[in-house]
């Protein structure tokens with residue numbers, strides 16, 4: 001009898017399912033759950049952006065666009081990168097419009113990685129890098145970041161991890177799940193190490209707009225870095241456009257061309273409607289970002305304070321919309337804590353181990369949820385933690 005498992009490639013067969021996905025599966029069918037699991041804005045896309053998408057359909061823009069993305073959108077991206085981050089990229093050959101930042105990450109890895117190439121991945125971090133590297137036969141070199149360093153990649157740790165096989169260094173800041181950011185000084189110290197290697201940097205800046213206090217700095221703005229950096233960004237987080245599936249990469253022409261070739265064969269072009277909407281977002285969306293960011297900031301302050309009051313401390317995140325909460329003193333593993341919290345109090349959060357083994361002893365909470373929602377989650381977690389202490393005391 002035909003067994004489709006035998007038909008799979010070794011690489012596909014060996015791919016582990018995402019730890020976040022596994023936790024979502026536990027949620028399905030449960031009633032009354034307060035979930036803080038999802039990393040997407042709870043705001044609907046602002047109306048003027050939705051209208052631009054609707055108008056594009058009404059006007060009959062229902063065809064493929066240029067493979068690289070519409071010239072208008074690429075010009076807007078070029079202006080945006082200059083205006084917001086002080087980076088200059090040519091719309092014709094240094095910018096590629098992709099299906100979310102996710103596709104841009106995949107393209108960058110596929111364009112650069114051969115069998116046995118090493119890729120530095122700071123952990124804990126977003127879940128897609130490792131599996132995509134492994135699909136190319138590359139070797140993931142995880143570099144643990146520590147709470148004592150604010151979960152920032154340090155030059156010492158980077159220096160210890162690089163070798164003559166290092167092909168790519170991933171810099172996922174602002175960080176999902178820790179909320180850590182790298183400021184200019186941090187980046188300057190990493191640059192000293194990077195410049196001694198032939199490695200390219202993949203700078204995943206999807207949360208660049210969501211920093212609280214300090215403005216985001218891209219490593220590509222540092223001397224001699226732009227030519228070896230692929231900056232990846234997108235519309236999902238800053239403009240509340242996750243479902244529109246639109247992102248982009250900015251990189252020197254040779255790197256962009258290699259990514260473009262793969263994109264052309266695999267995707268053809270990013271969704272047309274979304275490109276029209278995104279053009280409007282970049283033209284007139286700065287105020288939307290500020291409004292949403294102010295709300296995230298309010299929630300961030302509430303949550304960090306409230307969690308420490310109930311005995312679940314976390315570092316105050318400086319970017320993105322997550323807190324990485326410490327659980328180690330509760331006497332349960334991350335998975336046990338999250339499973340029991342869900343079973344006994346109907347609150348869903350993601351175990352830190354979903355973001356790398358070093359996430360043991362932590363859990364990630366997203367604050368892309370309303371303040372009322374967060375308050376109820378905190379009340380329930382308080383009851384749970386108290387019940388654990390009671391058991392421990394007995």
Ligand SMILES: Cc1ncc(COP(=O)(O)O)c(C=O)c1O
Nearest residue numbers: 039100101102126176234236247
């Ligand atoms: C760090 C990071 N990079 C990339 C992505 C993917 O974003 P997109 O929706 O643009 O594909 C996410 C989504 O959660 C993320 O957290």
